[in-house]
Amino acid sequence: MYDILIIGAGVIGASVARELSRYDLNIAVLEAREDVATATTAANSAIVHAGYDCIPGSLMARFNVEGNGLFDEIKSELDIPFKRTGSLVLAFDDEDKRMLEKLFIQGEKNGVEGLEIISRDEVMDREPNINPNIKSALWAPTAGITCPYELTVAYMENAIDNGVKLFLEHTVTGLSKDRDGSFTVITSKGKFRALYIINCAGVQGDMISNMLGLEEFSIIPRRGEYLLYDRKYGNTVNSVIFQPPSRRGKGVLVTQTVDGNLLVGPNAEDITSREDISTTNSGLDYVYNMAKRSIPDLTRKGVIRTFAGLRAISDTGDFIIGPSTEIEGLFHVAGICSPGLSAAPAIGKELARIIGEHVGSLREKTDFNPYRCAIPRFKDLSLGEQQRLIDKDPRYGRVICRCETVTEGEIIEALHRSLPVNTIDGVKRRTRAGMGRCQGGFCTPRIMDIMARELHVSMEDITKCGADSNIVVGKIREKREREMKTI
Amino acid sequence: MRVQVDVAIIGGGPAGLAAAIACHDQGIQDILILERDRHLGGILQQCIHTGFGLHRFGEELTGPEYAHIFIDGVKDRNISYLLDTMVIEIRKDKIIYALNSEKGLIEIEAKAIILAMGCRERTRGAIQIPGDRPAGVYTAGMAQLLVNMEGYLPGKEIVILGSGDIGLIMARRLTWEGANVKMVCEIMPYSSGLARNIRQCLDDYDIPLLFNHTVVKVHGSKRLEGVTIAEVDSNRVPIPGSERYIECDTLLLSVGLLPENELSEGANVLLDEITGGPIVDEYRHTSVDGIFACGNVLHVHDLVDYVSEEAEIAARGVARYLKGDKSDSRISISHGAGIQYTVPHIISSRDEDVELFFRANGIYNDGMIQLTYGKDILYTKRYNHIVPGKMERIRIKKDILRQLDMEGNIRISWRQREDELSDEAHMYSLSTGM
Numbered sequence: 001m002y003d004i005l006i007i008g009a010g011v012i013g014a015s016v017a018r019e020l021s022r023y024d025l026n027i028a029v030l031e032a033r034e035d036v037a038t039a040t041t042a043a044n045s046a047i048v049h050a051g052y053d054c055i056p057g058s059l060m061a062r063f064n065v066e067g068n069g070l071f072d073e074i075k076s077e078l079d080i081p082f083k084r085t086g087s088l089v090l091a092f093d094d095e096d097k098r099m100l101e102k103l104f105i106q107g108e109k110n111g112v113e114g115l116e117i118i119s120r121d122e123v124m125d126r127e128p129n130i131n132p133n134i135k136s137a138l139w140a141p142t143a144g145i146t147c148p149y150e151l152t153v154a155y156m157e158n159a160i161d162n163g164v165k166l167f168l169e170h171t172v173t174g175l176s177k178d179r180d181g182s183f184t185v186i187t188s189k190g191k192f193r194a195l196y197i198i199n200c201a202g203v204q205g206d207m208i209s210n211m212l213g214l215e216e217f218s219i220i221p222r223r224g225e226y227l228l229y230d231r232k233y234g235n236t237v238n239s240v241i242f243q244p245p246s247r248r249g250k251g252v253l254v255t256q257t258v259d260g261n262l263l264v265g266p267n268a269e270d271i272t273s274r275e276d277i278s279t280t281n282s283g284l285d286y287v288y289n290m291a292k293r294s295i296p297d298l299t300r301k302g303v304i305r306t307f308a309g310l311r312a313i314s315d316t317g318d319f320i321i322g323p324s325t326e327i328e329g330l331f332h333v334a335g336i337c338s339p340g341l342s343a344a345p346a347i348g349k350e351l352a353r354i355i356g357e358h359v360g361s362l363r364e365k366t367d368f369n370p371y372r373c374a375i376p377r378f379k380d381l382s383l384g385e386q387q388r389l390i391d392k393d394p395r396y397g398r399v400i401c402r403c404e405t406v407t408e409g410e411i412i413e414a415l416h417r418s419l420p421v422n423t424i425d426g427v428k429r430r431t432r433a434g435m436g437r438c439q440g441g442f443c444t445p446r447i448m449d450i451m452a453r454e455l456h457v458s459m460e461d462i463t464k465c466g467a468d469s470n471i472v473v474g475k476i477r478e479k480r481e482r483e484m485k486t487i
Numbered sequence: 488m489r490v491q492v493d494v495a496i497i498g499g500g501p502a503g504l505a506a507a508i509a510c511h512d513q514g515i516q517d518i519l520i521l522e523r524d525r526h527l528g529g530i531l532q533q534c535i536h537t538g539f540g541l542h543r544f545g546e547e548l549t550g551p552e553y554a555h556i557f558i559d560g561v562k563d564r565n566i567s568y569l570l571d572t573m574v575i576e577i578r579k580d581k582i583i584y585a586l587n588s589e590k591g592l593i594e595i596e597a598k599a600i601i602l603a604m605g606c607r608e609r610t611r612g613a614i615q616i617p618g619d620r621p622a623g624v625y626t627a628g629m630a631q632l633l634v635n636m637e638g639y640l641p642g643k644e645i646v647i648l649g650s651g652d653i654g655l656i657m658a659r660r661l662t663w664e665g666a667n668v669k670m671v672c673e674i675m676p677y678s679s680g681l682a683r684n685i686r687q688c689l690d691d692y693d694i695p696l697l698f699n700h701t702v703v704k705v706h707g708s709k710r711l712e713g714v715t716i717a718e719v720d721s722n723r724v725p726i727p728g729s730e731r732y733i734e735c736d737t738l739l740l741s742v743g744l745l746p747e748n749e750l751s752e753g754a755n756v757l758l759d760e761i762t763g764g765p766i767v768d769e770y771r772h773t774s775v776d777g778i779f780a781c782g783n784v785l786h787v788h789d790l791v792d793y794v795s796e797e798a799e800i801a802a803r804g805v806a807r808y809l810k811g812d813k814s815d816s817r818i819s820i821s822h823g824a825g826i827q828y829t830v831p832h833i834i835s836s837r838d839e840d841v842e843l844f845f846r847a848n849g850i851y852n853d854g855m856i857q858l859t860y861g862k863d864i865l866y867t868k869r870y871n872h873i874v875p876g877k878m879e880r881i882r883i884k885k886d887i888l889r890q891l892d893m894e895g896n897i898r899i900s901w902r903q904r905e906d907e908l909s910d911e912a913h914m915y916s917l918s919t920g921m
Contacts, residue, residue, distance in 0.1 A: 232752075275708060279617040305612035307620065381593055383584075389590040394774070397588035399573035402523065403749075408588075424622075437749075439610040441626045445641055459639055464622035469709040471622055472639035473736070476664050479638030 002028045002165075002354070005185055005194035007172055007208055011148055012333050013200035014155035015348030020355065021162035022370075023362035027162060028194070029156070030187060032171040032204075034466030035426045037152035040120040040202050040340075042429070043226070043277065043309025045253055045266065046148050047240055049339040050087060050140035051121050052107025052115060059319040061110040063343035063350065068142055070345035071351040078154035079374040081148065081258035083324060087240035088123060090097065091135045091197075093202060099244040100138045107140070114141040129236050131296050137149035141392060142358070143240055148341050155348075158372040162365070170467065172201075175211040182218045196358075198331045198351060203274045205320075205334035214326050217334060220314045221274050224266025225283035225308040227291075230437050233302045237244070241294050245345040250288040254298075256435045259404075259432060263292040264298070270313070274427060277308045304437050311337040321347060322354055331355070375413045375430060377407040401443040403436025411447060415454045422455055424448070425465045444471065488593045493517040494805055495583055495597035496576050498752065500529020502782020503603035503796040504557035509802030510601075511564045515809065518920055520542060520561070520568035527561065527568060528554030529605055530628070531791065536656055537682070542792040553791060569593075573836050577602075577754040579775050599805045602751055602765065602773070602780040603798065606744040606787055608653075609870070611705075614742055615903045616648075618704040619761065623711030627653040627741040633661070640664055642737025646714055650678035650685070654741020659688035669735060672700040674723055677850055679743075681875045682788060702738065703730060711736050731784045734862040744787045754778060761828045762786040768814065768835040769842075770804025771797065780803055786830050786844075789878055793844075812836070816893035825851055825860075825901025834897075843881045845899060846879040847873040854903045856881065860891060873901065890916070 005019060006013050009031035017029050024044055033039070048071055075082040091097045100117055107115045116139045123130055123137045160166060167189070174186035175197070187190040193260035197209045206219040229236075234256045243251025244477045251270055257263050284306055292298050314320055314335025324330040331354065335345060340347075356362040376389060378396055389409070390397040396409035414421055414430040424440070424447060433447055434440030440447075448462050448471060463469040475483070493515050496503045498774055499522030501759055507518050531539070534550030537789075541547055544556070560570065572587040596689065608626035608860060623642055630641045631653060647654045650673040658668045671689060676698050678685055682870070683739040689696050697716075703725050704715040718729035745763040748756070756765045757774040763786040765773040771781050781801035782794045814835030820843065822829055827848035845856075851873050856875050858866040865887055883897075 014834045051719040062718070078550065179608060227615075270520060278619045278704075278706075281617050281703070284615060284617060300615065303612060303615055304610070304616065306615050385591050390588065394591075397586050397591055399523065399570060399575075399586070400859035402573065405573070405575060408675075438607045438609075439612050441608050441629045444629060445632050459637065465709065466707070471641070473642055476634055476638050476640055 001182065002194040003028050003196060004028075004196045005030060005192055006200055006477065007182070007185075007199045008200035008202055008204075009152070009156060010039060010041040010202050011152045011155070011201065011344045012202070012336050012347060014152045014159065014209050015344045016140045016333065016351045017159040017221060018155040018162075019163045019348035021159045021164045022352065022368045024365055025362065028158075028165045028192065029166045030170045030172055030185065030192065031166065031168050033097060034169055034423055034463070035421060035429075037149035037429065038465065040310055041046075041148045041152050043208065043307050044148060044224070044338070044341060044343070045226075045255065045263065046145055046257060046310070047255065048082065048106065048146055049089075049342045050143040051110050051112045051342070052103045052113070052138070052140060054106075054339065056106055056109040059321055060343070063112050063346045064339040066346035067339075067343040069235040071144065071146065074151070074345050077370045078151070078158055078372045080151050080154045081256060084142060084144040084148045085239045086139060086141045087129065088116055089138040089242040089244050090123070090130065091137060091244060092131070092133070092293065093135065095246060096244045097135055099246065102414065103138055103244070108200065112140060112142065116137070124168070124444055126239065127237055127241065129295050129297060130241065131294055135176070135398060145255060145258050146341070147242065150343075151178060151344070153430060154372050154374070157417060157419045158370070161372065162301065162368055168421065170450040172211070175208065177184070177212065177329070181329060183329065183452055196329050196345060196355065198333065202312050203337070205312060205332065207333065209324070209330075212327055212330065214330070217320055218269050218386065219306065219335060220313045220315065221272075221310045222313045223269045223271050223276065223308050223310055223335065225279050225287055226263060226265030226306065227284060227287055227300070227303050228305045228307065229262035229264070229302040230304050231260045233262040234294060236262050236295065243290065243294060250285050253302070254291050254294050260434070261304075262302070264288070266309070272487060276312065277310060279306045283308070304472040306437060313337050319343070321345075321350060323358070350471045365393060375410050375417070378407045378410060400446050401431075401433035401436060403438050406431045406433040406449060407425070411450050412454055413436075415451065422451070422457075423463050423465050424471065427451070488590045488818065489596070490519070491517045491596045492591065492598055493597070493809060494519070494521045494599050494601060495595050496601045496603055497583070498522065498529065498603035498605055498782075498784070499524075499527040499568055499570075500603065501531055501791050501794045502605065502607050502798045503601070503782070504528070504554070504800035505604055505719070506601045506781055506802050508557060508564050509799040511566055513806035516804060517565050518526055520566065521572050521574050522570050523534035523573045524566060525571050527558045527570070527879040527905045533632050534656070534690040535635050536660070539791050543795060544788060575625055576748060577750045577778075581634070581777050585777045590713055592666045594882045599779065599803055599808055602778065602804060603782050604747045604750060604784045606746045608740070609743040611740060614755030616705055617703050619707050620710055621705070621711045623707065624705060624738045625666070625740070627651070627739045630657055630739050630827075634660060634664065637822045637835050642711075642735075643667065643738045644735040645669060645718075645739060646702070646733055647739045648740060649673060649740055649742035650680045650696060651741035651743060652680045652684050654739060655680045655688040657683040657739055657741070658694050659692060660758060662692050662694070668694050669733060670695045670697055672697050672702060673797065674699070674701040674719055675765050676877070677874065680754055681876065692708065699749070701725065705738065711738055715737055716754070726765055740751065746787065750891065751780070753783070756780075757831060759828065766832045767830065768833045769800075769831045769833070769836065770807060770835075771801035772804050772808065772835070776805050777808060778836065786828065789876065795880065817886065818891055818893070820894045821896055821898050823898050825849065825873070826899050829899060836884055840885050841883045841888065843899065846878055847875050847901065850874050851903070855903055857900055857902055858883070859898045860902070861893060865897065869875060
C-alpha cells in the first residue's frame with residue numbers, strides 16, 4: 001500500500017513527486033510509456049513565460065508567476081538549464097498596440113515584474129533581425145527558456161534519490177475506490193494500492209477520472225507543430241519573440257533553445273486523437289509563414305527537424321488543481337497546457353501543500369536531499385575541465401555524436417543513473433546525442449553498440465522509444481552463419 | 488598534449504589518405520592525419536560493393552580494397568595518424584584542438600591544414616517530410632553501416648526515397664539479404680546516381696524507379712507502418728489525387744549529401760552556397776591562408792577516383808605554399824546558363840594548366856560548353872549530353888591564362904546548338920591548341 005500514487009511522469013507528475021518526496025511518505029509514480037517526459041513535456045516551446053497573458057485571478061496567472069519565480073532556485077538545486085532571456089511581444093499595427101496595453105495591465109495585475117512597452121528603435125537595438133516595420137513591443141525581462149525534459153528528468157531523479165518509486169511501462173487500465181477508502185489501480189503490469197491518487201495524466205487526464213465514473217472535466221488535445229533549426233541559426237534572436245493574439249490568430253513564437261538551436265512554432269489545432277503527434281504540410285507552412293512576419297529573412301533551409309506535440313486543454317478554460325469534487329482522496333492536476341511548464345515548480349509545491357492539508361500534517365524527512373547533479377556536458381566545459389574529466393575517465397575523450405560533441409562517457413553516465421534509460425530517444429533527450437544536424441545518422445549505430453554492451457541486451461532489442469520501435473529487425477545472413485559456426 | 492606539424496590533415500578517408508601520401512611524395516616529412524573513426528579509410532570501409540578505382544587503377548575494386556591501397560601507402564611512408572580522435576576546433580591561425588581518450592586534449596600547431604572531413608547525408612528533417620516520427624526512417628548511409636559494418640538488417644519491407652548512389656547500392660544490398668525493396672521514388676525527372684548503378688542495382692532486380700515521385704507522409708507511431716507517396720508536377724509540388732499508401736517498415740533516404748564544413752566555418756573559411764564547400768583556387772587553397780580542402784568536404788564527387796585526384800592537387804598546393812610560392816593573380820570563374828557550380832572558383836597562378844571541374848544544373852542535349860572572357864570566347868567544347876549526376880572537366884592552358892588580366896573573369900556556360908553563332912569559337916580554340 002502506497003500513501004500516494006502519482007499517475008503520469010511528465011513535468012507535472014515529476015514536480016509533484018519531487019515536492020512530496022520531502023515528506024515521510026511512501027510514493028510511487030506510474031507511467032505508461034518507457035521513459036519520463038515523452039508526451040506533452042517532450043514537445044512544446046520550452047518557454048518559462050513571464051505571466052502577462054493569463055487572465056487575472058486564474059490559476060494559470062497565479063502558478064505561472066509563482067513558478068517563474070522559482071526557476072532560479074530549481075536551477076541551482078537540480079542543475080538544469082535555464083536562462084532568463086526576456087521576451088518581446090511585437091506590435092505590427094494599431095490593433096496590436098492596443099493589445100500590448102491590455103497585456104501590460106494584465107501583467108501588472110498578475111504581479112509580473114519589470115514589464116515595459118518599448119519603442120521600435122529599442123526593439124531593433126536588442127533584436128536586429130526583427131521585422132523593421134513593427135510599431136513597438138512589450139518587454140518582459142522575467143521570461144526565459146529551459147529544457148522541459150531535462151527538468152522532468154532532474155525532478156524525477158531527485159524524487160527517486162529521495163525514495164520515490166517509478167514504474168515505467170505501467171499503463172493504468174482501471175481505477176476503483178475501495179470500502180476502506182483506499183484506491184486500487186490496475187495497470188498493464190499488475191495492481192497497485194494507495195491511499196491517495198494524484199492524476200497528472202496530461203492529455204489522458206479526463207480518462208483517468210472517467211475510470212472512477214466521474215465526468216468532472218474533459219480534455220481536448222490541441223496539437224502544435226514546430227520547426228527546429230540548426231545551431232547556426234540560434235543567434236537569429238536573443239529573447240523570446242511573440243506575436244500578439246489578433247484577428248489573424250494566436251501567432252507563433254521564435255526563440256533560441258537552451259541548446260542554441262532556433263525554435264519556431266506552434267500552430268494550434270484541436271484534434272480528436274490523443275496520440276496523433278504527426279506533423280502536416282499545412283501546419284508547418286503556417287508556422288513558417290507566420291514566423292516570417294517576425295523574422296523576414298527566415299528561410300526553411302536550416303531546419304533539422306520538425307515535430308508536433310499535444311497540449312491538454314481543459315473545458316474549464318483554466319488549470320484544474322486540487323481535490324476531486326466527487327471522490328475523497330483523489331486529486332487532479334489537469335488541463336495543464338501553456339503556461340504549464342512555467343507553472344510546474346509552483347504546482348508541485350501547491351500539491352504538497354494541499355496533500356498536507358488533507359492528511360493533517362506531513363512530517364518532513366530529515367535526510368531529504370534537494371540537490372541533483374546533471375550529467376556532465378563535455379561540450380560546455382572549459383578546456384581545463386575537459387582535460388580533468390578525461391583524466392578521470394578516458395571515455396569522456398571519445399566523441400560519439402559529432403554534431404553535438406557528445407562523448408561516450410556522457411552516454412554511459414546516462415545509462416546508469418538513478419532514473420535509468422534504455423531507448424535511443426531517452427539517450428538523446430538526456431545527452432543530446434543524435435539531436436544535431438545529422439539527426440543520428442552517424443552516431444545511432446555507435447550508441448546502440450554502447451547500449452548493448454552496457455545494458456547487456458542484443459542490438460535487436462534496442463528501441464527508439466519502447467516496445468515495437470526496434471531499430472533493426474535481425475542479423476544479416478553472413479553474421480548468422482558466422483555465429484552458427486562459433487557455436 | 489601539444490604538437491607541431493608541417494601539415495595536419497583533418498580526416499583519414501579517401502581524400503585525407505591520398506593527400507597525406509601526395510604531401511609525403513612532395514617531400515613534406517611532418518604530416519599528421521586526424522581521424523574521428525576507429526579506422527582509416529572513411530566511408531569506403533562500409534562500401535563493400537565493387538566499382539571503385541576503374542579510372543585510377545583500371546580495375547573494379549571494393550571500397551575497402553580501394554582504401555587499403557592508400558592505407559598501405561600511408562603506413563609504408565610512416566605517416567603519423569591518430570584514430571578515434573575528434574577535431575573540435577580549427578582556428579584560422581592554424582591551431583587545431585582535438586581530443587581522444589588516450590591523450591585527452593591535443594593542441595596541434597600546423598603550418599598548413601588540409602580539410603578532408605567529407606560529407607554527411609541530408610536527413611528527413613532537412614527535407615521536412617511531414618507525418619509521424621517512428622523508428623525505421625534512416626539515411627541510406629546509416630543503413631549501409633548497420634548492414635555492412637554491424638551485420639544487422641534495418642528492415643524487411645523497404646521504400647527508398649531518392650536515387651542517389653548509396654540508395655541504389657542499398658536497394659541491391661538489402662535485396663540480397665532477403666528484404667523486399669518495393670520501389671525507389673525520385674522527385675526529379677532524372678537520377679543523380681550513376682547510370683551503371685541504376686542498371687545493376689535496380690533494373691537487374693526489377694525494382695521500380697519512379698521519377699517525379701516523392702514521399703508526402705510518414706505513418707506509424709512506434710515502428711514505420713507505411714508511407715504516402717505522390718507524383719509531383721514540374722515545380723516538384725505534389726499533385727493532389729496522386730497519393731498512394733505504400734505499406735513498409737523502412738524508409739531509406741538517399742536525398743543528397745552535404746559537405747561537413749562546421750569546422751571550416753569556425754576557422755572563417757568562406758563557403759560556396761551552392762556546393763556547401765569552401766571557395767578555393769586551383770590548388771584547393773581556401774580563403775584562409777594555409778588552409779586547403781579536398782574531397783567531399785569541398786564538393787560532392789561521383790567517383791572516389793576523382794577524390795584521390797583532387798587530394799593530390801591539394802597536396803601540390805600545400806607543397807607550393809610551404810615553399811613560399813605566392814599567387815600572382817586572382818582570375819575568378821563565374822557560371823552562366825546550365826552550370827550548377829565550378830571548382831576551382833578562382834585561379835591564382837598561371838604557372839600551370841588548370842583543370843576546371845563543373846556540374847550541369849539540369850539535363851541538356853546537343854550543345855556545347857563555352858568559356859568566355861568578356862566578349863571573347865576562350866574555348867568551346869561540344870557535348871551530346873550533360874547531366875547533373877556527372878562531373879565534367881575542361882583543361883585551360885596556361886598560355887591562355889597568361890593572356891588574361893590578373894583580376895579577370897572567366898564565364899562558363901552551356902549553349903544549345905541552335906544558338907551557336909559561328910565557327911569562330913572553334914577557330915579560336917584550335918588556334919590556341921585547346
